[in-house]
Amino acid sequence: xxxxxxxxxxxxxxxxxxxxxxxxxxxxxxxxxxxxxxxxxxxxxxxxxxxxxxxxxxxxxxxxxxxxxxxxxxxxxxxxxxxxxxxxxxxxxxxxxxxxxxxxxxxxxxxxxxxxxxxxxxxxxxxxxxxxxxxxxxxxxxxxxxxxxxxxxxxxxxxxxxxxxxxxxxxxxxxxxxxxxxxxxxxxxxxxxxxxxxxxxxxxxxxxxxxxxxxxxxxxxxxxxxxxxxxxxxxxxxxxxxxxxxxxxxxxxxxxxxxxxxxxxxxxxxxxxxxxxxxxxxxxxxxxxxxxxxxxxxxxxxxxxxxxxxxxxxxxxxxxxxxxxxxxxxxxxxxxxxxxxxxxxxxxxxxxxxxxxxxxxxxxxxxxxxxxxxxxxxxxxxxxxxxxxxxxxx
Numbered sequence: 001x002x003x004x005x006x007x008x009x010x011x012x013x014x015x016x017x018x019x020x021x022x023x024x025x026x027x028x029x030x031x032x033x034x035x036x037x038x039x040x041x042x043x044x045x046x047x048x049x050x051x052x053x054x055x056x057x058x059x060x061x062x063x064x065x066x067x068x069x070x071x072x073x074x075x076x077x078x079x080x081x082x083x084x085x086x087x088x089x090x091x092x093x094x095x096x097x098x099x100x101x102x103x104x105x106x107x108x109x110x111x112x113x114x115x116x117x118x119x120x121x122x123x124x125x126x127x128x129x130x131x132x133x134x135x136x137x138x139x140x141x142x143x144x145x146x147x148x149x150x151x152x153x154x155x156x157x158x159x160x161x162x163x164x165x166x167x168x169x170x171x172x173x174x175x176x177x178x179x180x181x182x183x184x185x186x187x188x189x190x191x192x193x194x195x196x197x198x199x200x201x202x203x204x205x206x207x208x209x210x211x212x213x214x215x216x217x218x219x220x221x222x223x224x225x226x227x228x229x230x231x232x233x234x235x236x237x238x239x240x241x242x243x244x245x246x247x248x249x250x251x252x253x254x255x256x257x258x259x260x261x262x263x264x265x266x267x268x269x270x271x272x273x274x275x276x277x278x279x280x281x282x283x284x285x286x287x288x289x290x291x292x293x294x295x296x297x298x299x300x301x302x303x304x305x306x307x308x309x310x311x312x313x314x315x316x317x318x319x320x321x322x323x324x325x326x327x328x329x330x331x332x333x334x335x336x337x338x339x340x341x342x343x344x345x346x347x348x349x350x351x352x353x354x355x356x357x358x359x360x361x362x363x364x365x366x367x368x369x370x371x372x373x374x375x376x377x378x379x380x381x382x383x384x385x386x387x388x389x390x391x392x393x394x
Contacts, residue, residue: 005050006035007121008184011094013054014118022062024100025150028118030065034058094119095191102162103149110145115166117142120181122173129373130169160196164204164260167192171208182212193247202251203261209244210267213237225380229276241271262291281311298324299343306347314354321348345371346381353388362388 010031017027034057038050047053101115102108113131116122122130128138171185189205217231226232248264266287273279288304291297301324309317349364365385372378 006038009051009054010035010121011097011119013051013058015094015097016055017058017062018097018100020059022059023150024118025146026062026065027058028146030058030062033061095188095195098163098166098188102159102166105148106145108162108165110141110148111162112166112169113138113142114145114149116169116173120166120170120173122170122181126173130173132373160198160201163192164200168204168208168260171211182208182215186212199251199254199256200258200260202247203258203264206244206248206251207260207264207267209240209247210264210271213240213244213271219376223376224383225376227380228270233274236271241268244268245271257290257294259291259294262287262294266291279310281307285311302344302347306350309351309354314351317351318348318355321351343368349381349384353384358388358392362392 013034014027014031017030018024022030031054034054037057038054042050097119098115101119102111106114109131113127116127116130117124124139124142125135127142128135131138133141167185167189170181171189173181186205186208189201189208193201193205213236214228214231216237217233217235218226220226244264245268248261248268251261252265266284269280269284269287285304285307288300288307291300292304302321305317305320305324308320345364345368349361349368352358352364353361362385365381365388369378369381369385372381
């Protein structure tokens with residue numbers, strides 16, 4: 001069974017059902033039923049036209065469900081409208097579905113979660129990890145979102161900002177999680193940039209390209225994480241970096257700075273440095289100051305503390321970290337459950353190590369490892385703690 005093929009076809013099949021008149025919630029249920037049937041049937045009897053097969057089965061599942069609760073006249077109309085089996089249209093509805101999921105009746109968080117599940121193809125567990133909430137909580141959120149849009153005709157697409165957040169979440173899940181959606185997120189963002197003249201769309205595309213350019217260097221042959229400062233920069237994709245920088249420069253020239261442009265500017269400064277030691281940390285701190293102004297995000301403040309530690313020394317970084325704790329009640333970066341975000345502890349460990357406090361750093365690395373959101377990060381942090389404990393024991 002080609003799960004990659006099924007994942008790639010899901011958005012366009014869902015889009016075809018919606019364009020034929022199915023409401024989103026019912027269409028998503030029908031497509032999921034068709035996917036289950038494909039898993040059962042295809043290994044022994046693979047179809048010639050996989051997309052056409054899925055469309056036909058999903059549409060029939062939708063009609064079956066509609067017949068159970070729709071008036072006879074409408075049922076007959078739908079049956080009359082059923083297209084004959086054959087090749088499915090080649091139209092790619094994936095991007096349009098991202099907009100449709102950002103419906104005005106949904107909160108941004110619900111729109112993101114629903115899109116990741118229905119269009120991005122992520123499991124509820126993966127979405128819950130992205131939100132740092134229990135899987136059961138996310139399942140309830142997605143169910144409520146589907147109920148909210150049940151019966152709604154998607155003639156009012158959502159706003160660009162929500163779509164961009166969705167695309168970036170999909171990119172990050174594909175970049176660091178166990179489902180590779182980074183390339184698909186870049187493709188969709190390219191398509192969005194071609195359709196919409198918006199500097200933040202360009203900023204997001206530049207950011208993705210600049211991050212994706214480092215992908216080959218981010219892991220060692222054994223699968224372990226390689227920190228940015230230790231990466232082999234000769235393995236970075238210079239073509240993607242050049243494209244990302246050019247797109248970013250064009251966006252910045254319009255003087256309508258946004259969050260993704262500022263993040264891309266930071267990524268560009270990292271990409272511009274021939275070695276880690278040549279990184280322009282002072283300018284990076286300035287861009288983080290812009291990000292704080294734009295977002296006032298505690299996670300941005302956390303990243304800024306790292307940059308301050310590099311630009312002005314670890315004591316200054318630790319002071320910035322302490323200011324993050326003390327600025328106001330609840331200002332320390334936390335998940336929606338109120339737990340400290342794992343990377344906060346890892347940042348504190350790194351700054352304490354640079355300041356020479358190896359005992360505190362080792363303890364914090366071990367604590368951060370216990371809270372790590374994935375196995376690769378947990379192993380990396382565990383090795384950092386072991387490395388410092390070995391140094392202390394000499």
